[in-house]
Amino acid sequence: DVKVTQSSRYLVKRTGEKVFLECVQDMDHENMFWYRQDPGLGLRLIYFSYDVKMKEKGDIPEGYSVSREKKERFSLILESASTNQTSMYLCASSLLAGGSGELFFGEGSRLTVL
């Protein structure tokens, strides 16, 4: 089974802090994604990556950056956390590119910014 592991399930940070959300997958997938999920707004795509060192902006990239130094690891970075970034963050990986294949999700990281 594919396993996508997000390092932190719950985080509480203060406004202005730099926040790292880590995600690791063990199935050698090329494609990795970061979404955030908010009540009433659903899942929204922040960034995605189809290859090591490659990244593409999703629908809501503002205030975020990403890092993909190794194939199995995709990190989401909040350079200066703000209260409107309080959310559930979901990492996912996929065997196929272009949204063609099944996404496997991690358990999520619930971030609260005070």
Added chain:
Amino acid sequence: QKEVEQNSGPLSVPEGAIASLNCTYSDRGSQSFFWYRQYSGKSPELIMSIYSNGDKEDGRFTAQLNKASQYVSLLIRDSQPSDSATYLCAVNQAGTALIFGKGTTLSVSS
């Protein structure tokens, strides 16, 4: 901005009934369509994928796709209380990634 639209619900059905969930999408170039189920406090998990027009059945679940009408649906037969969850429709935005609808909450009463 490509969009995926779903009725938010809640959709309430009695145990044993058929639940019908609907989704429309705006990107005519989309080729891949998925239904995910998400229990409260859990991550989404894939139920069905469909890539061509028509029906696709898997157990109690049937996905229906009509690309001309830009419409995807999910039928759940013999609904069970364990089917109570939020159902997310996802559509690939050509060349990029999956775009999700906001989800429909289904409640099955026993």
